[in-house]
Amino acid sequence: MTPVKTLPVTRQTREIARQRFYLVEVLIGLGITAGHFFRNMGLWVTGRKGAVTYQWPEERRPLATRLRGLHRLVRREDGSPRCVACMMCETVCPAHCIYIVAAEHPNPEIEKYPERFDIDVGKCIFCGYCVEACPEDAIRMDTGILEFSAYSREGMIYSKEVLLALEAAGQDGLPTVAPPPSLWRKGLD
Amino acid sequence: MSTAIDLGVAFAKVAFIMGFVLNLGGLLTWVERKQSAVMQDRVGANRASVYGLRLIGLFHPLADAIKMLTKEDFMPARAERALFLAAPFVSVFFALSGFATIPFGDVLRVGGREISLQAVQLDAGILYVFAMLSMGVYGVMLAGWASANNYALLGGQRAAALMISAEIAIGASIMGVCMVYGSLDLQEIARGQGAYWGGVIPKWGILSQPLGFVLFLTAGIASTKRIPFDFPEGESEIIGYFVEYSGMKFGMFMMADFLETVVIAGMTTALFLGGWQVPWLLADGLHVPGGLVWTLPHLAVVALQVAAFVFKVCAMCWFLLLIRWTLPRFRYDQAMRLGWLALLPLSILNIVLTAGVLLL
Numbered sequence: 001m002t003p004v005k006t007l008p009v010t011r012q013t014r015e016i017a018r019q020r021f022y023l024v025e026v027l028i029g030l031g032i033t034a035g036h037f038f039r040n041m042g043l044w045v046t047g048r049k050g051a052v053t054y055q056w057p058e059e060r061r062p063l064a065t066r067l068r069g070l071h072r073l074v075r076r077e078d079g080s081p082r083c084v085a086c087m088m089c090e091t092v093c094p095a096h097c098i099y100i101v102a103a104e105h106p107n108p109e110i111e112k113y114p115e116r117f118d119i120d121v122g123k124c125i126f127c128g129y130c131v132e133a134c135p136e137d138a139i140r141m142d143t144g145i146l147e148f149s150a151y152s153r154e155g156m157i158y159s160k161e162v163l164l165a166l167e168a169a170g171q172d173g174l175p176t177v178a179p180p181p182s183l184w185r186k187g188l189d
Numbered sequence: 190m191s192t193a194i195d196l197g198v199a200f201a202k203v204a205f206i207m208g209f210v211l212n213l214g215g216l217l218t219w220v221e222r223k224q225s226a227v228m229q230d231r232v233g234a235n236r237a238s239v240y241g242l243r244l245i246g247l248f249h250p251l252a253d254a255i256k257m258l259t260k261e262d263f264m265p266a267r268a269e270r271a272l273f274l275a276a277p278f279v280s281v282f283f284a285l286s287g288f289a290t291i292p293f294g295d296v297l298r299v300g301g302r303e304i305s306l307q308a309v310q311l312d313a314g315i316l317y318v319f320a321m322l323s324m325g326v327y328g329v330m331l332a333g334w335a336s337a338n339n340y341a342l343l344g345g346q347r348a349a350a351l352m353i354s355a356e357i358a359i360g361a362s363i364m365g366v367c368m369v370y371g372s373l374d375l376q377e378i379a380r381g382q383g384a385y386w387g388g389v390i391p392k393w394g395i396l397s398q399p400l401g402f403v404l405f406l407t408a409g410i411a412s413t414k415r416i417p418f419d420f421p422e423g424e425s426e427i428i429g430y431f432v433e434y435s436g437m438k439f440g441m442f443m444m445a446d447f448l449e450t451v452v453i454a455g456m457t458t459a460l461f462l463g464g465w466q467v468p469w470l471l472a473d474g475l476h477v478p479g480g481l482v483w484t485l486p487h488l489a490v491v492a493l494q495v496a497a498f499v500f501k502v503c504a505m506c507w508f509l510l511l512i513r514w515t516l517p518r519f520r521y522d523q524a525m526r527l528g529w530l531a532l533l534p535l536s537i538l539n540i541v542l543t544a545g546v547l548l549l
Contacts, residue, residue, distance in 0.1 A: 022527075023403070026516060033228045033515040040227045052230045 057147070063173050068128045070145040070179070071119055071158075072166035074138050081164055082138040085112040089130035089139060097123035098130060114160060121148065122156030144169030148179040198304055203289075206308045209499070210288045210455075214447040217506060218250050221447075224507065225514045253440070260436040265337050268433065272335035277434065277441035280328030284448035287321035290314030291455040292376040294465045294494040295472070298487060306465070306495065307376050314375040315363060318456055319356065322412055325449060326352040329414070329421060329430045332442070336433035344429030347521060348414060348421035354528030355411035355418070361536035362404035365543040366460050369397050379464025383471075389478045391468045394461035400539045402461045404532055409453040410512060411528065415446055417516035418524055454505035462501045465494040 019025055040050030054061045074082045085102035103115035130139050143166045150156045162180045170176050219234075223246060226233025237248035264273060291314075294306030311317050326348055333345015367373055370381035384392040395402045411418040422429035431442045458464060469476050470493060474484035485493070519527065 026512075029515045030511060034511055036230060037224065037228045037511070040230060044227070050227060050230070051232045053232055055232060055235075 060174065063144070063146075065173055067144070067173070068126045068131075068141040069169070069175075070121065070143045070148055070166065071124075071130070071139055071141050071163060072143050072168070073117060073160065073163040074140060075164060079164075081114060081117065081160065082136050083114050083117060083134075084110060084136055084138070085114040085117075086135065088133040088135060092129045092133040094127060094129065095123045095125045097121070097125075117160035117163065118157050119163065120157045122150075122153055140168070142168045143177070144173050144175045145177075145179045194302075198302070199308075202304075202306070202308045206288050206291075206293070207285070209293075210285060210448060210451050213451050213502070213506065214444060215250050217447045217450060217510070218253065218443070219247060220506070221510055221513075222246065222249065224510050228511070228514055257437045257440040262436045262438065263433075265433050267337040269335040269337070272331045273433075274438075276328050276332035276335060277438045277445075278328070279331060280325055280445035281441045281448065283321045283325040283328065284445040284452060287318050287325070287449070287452040288455055289321075290317045290375055291452075291459050292379050292464055293498045294491055295380070297491050305376060306491070310376065311374070313373045315367065315373050315378075315460075318375075318452065319360060322359075322449065322452065323352060323356050325445065328442075328445065332434065333430040336430070338433050340427040341430050341432045343427050344421045344423065344432070347423070348430060350521075351411055351414065351418060351421060351524060351528075354525055354532075355408045358408035358528055358532035358536055359405060359412060361533060362401045362408060362539060363460060364536070364540045365398045365401040366394050368540070368543050368547060369394070375459045375464070379459055379466065382463040383466050385469075391463060391466065393463040393466070398461065398539070398543070400535065400542070402457075404536045404539065405460065406457060408528070408532055409457065410509065411524065413446060413449040413453055413509075415450065415509075416513045417519050419518055420521045420524065423518075450506060450509050451502065454502045454509060457505050458498065458501040462505065464501075465498040467493050467497045470494070 043050035076082050083100075084105075085100055087100060087102070090098040090100050097120040099116065099118040099120070100114050101116035102112045105111060105113040126141070128141055131141055145166070148156075148158075158180055165177070166180075167176045223233045225231075233246060234249045235243055235246040237243070237246065237252040239248055264270070289309040290307065290311050292305070292307040297304040297306055307314075309317075329348040330345045333341045333343070333348070336342070366378060370378045372378055372381065378394075382391065382393050386392060390396065414421050420429075422431070431439050434442060467475075469478065470485075470490060472487075472490060474482060474490070476482050
């Protein structure tokens with residue numbers, strides 16, 4: 001049997017002894033939590049915000065101005081889509097979420113227009129390549145809309161009409177139009 | 190006639206205590222959410238609303254009650270029916286009745302009567318509270334046994350082991366208080382804390398028995414079965430004695446925990462924080478050291494005492510919740526070691542030290 005060695009009282013053993021005693025450490029911990037409690041209560045009582053969380057949806061976290069939100073189709077002055085159905089965005093899209101059906105435009109100066117322009121935002125990865133690729137600046141992701149949802153996969157497919165109706169976000173980055181309603185629900189009505 | 194009035198007085202006192210404890214217990218569910226949120230830089234539950242009125246989340250206890258009452262009341266097929274049904278009631282009953290001997294004020298003199306502001310006057314009031322606290326564990330053990338579930342049984346066993354190790358430490362740690370104030374009657378102990386050292390420092394239990402206070406508080410938290418001693422529940426490992434309970438039966442176990450918190454807060458107040466004593470408030474008014482005397486009518490003095498008691502209990506509840514939201518859970522063996530190898534010897538040491546000081 002080897003004799004038990006007595007450890008020298010180093011800083012480490014003193015530290016361990018202090019922690020084993022619990023009470024000091026418990027008081028330090030209570031000091032930290034109570035400090036947070038009183039600081040935050042002081043803020044609340046004086047009418048300021050004592051929390052780091054955001055009360056969505058009443059309160060929205062400030063977002064970057066270049067944030068890529070829900071897409072929209074830019075309109076011409078007459079309200080028709082600026083899109084010329086060149087298929088650049090559909091081609092560049094890594095998620096294959098854009099579906100375009102091109103048609104002949106009545107105006108001879110404009111070659112084509114999209115008869116259908118669907119974006120499946122359920123597939124979209126919000127990379128913004130479509131915006132970069134567009135030669136006509138016809139698609140943008142500046143609506144600031146993040147709160148779009150649906151009850152089905154089909155509901156996540158937004159048509160040309162829905163995308164045309166969206167507007168750019170305001171100066172504060174907040175959406176100026178409501179997010180598109182769930183199409184699945186509409187189908188039920 | 191006189192008996193009728195006596196009965197009425199007794200009823201009023203019981204009603205006050207019941208109303209106070211039940212409301213505080215219910216409110217603590219809200220306080221727990223909000224206080225933990227504020228401690229963690231959050232806002233806390235605030236979504237329950239009545240016609241758009243949110244009232245900083247005060248409707249959440251109400252919403253909880255509605256949810257629990259309307260939930261499916263499930264019982265395992267192989268459960269011991271009678272015991273399974275009785276367990277939550279046993280838990281809540283003993284948690285509720287524990288507050289009976291805790292005094293919430295001195296003697297109230299109205300219409301030639303002397304009413305001691307205490308629901309039940311017992312010479313051994315402390316022992317009664319402990320009896321009720323330790324009986325409370327029977328509810329938990331019954332639940333663990335009757336559920337026909339191994340995890341529930343484990344939880345019940347843990348609760349029993351915790352209760353034994355905590356209860357002995359509680360009993361031994363308050364011996365010092367009983368020796369200093371020379372009584373087992375909580376009203377007498379509260380009166381005894383109205384004395385002063387040098388006419389200035391109130392002779393509260395926390396000052397005359399600092400070690401006893403720490404030991405009692407630790408063991409008291411253990412007996413409420415809440416974090417850091419919540420291994421009977423052990424949410425992350427066994428879910429514990431109420432794993433098979435749902436709906437309001439589960440709610441009653443939760444209630445029992447909160448009520449026990451209130452009882453421990455009341456006990457701490459009565460034993461260590463001067464009970465209903467307001468510093469320098471004597472029977473005829475406020476005597477500020479230095480000779481300043483502010484005479485107060487009897488009713489105002491009593492009202493101040495009751496208010497002081499309520500304030501102290503609420504502050505103590507706040508402190509207990511602060512501990513609950515600060516410390517992580519002890520492991521089962523750690524808590525056992527703490528109970529038997531630290532709390533018990535230290536409380537015996539406390540008795541010896543107190544006896545030595547008193548003899549001098």
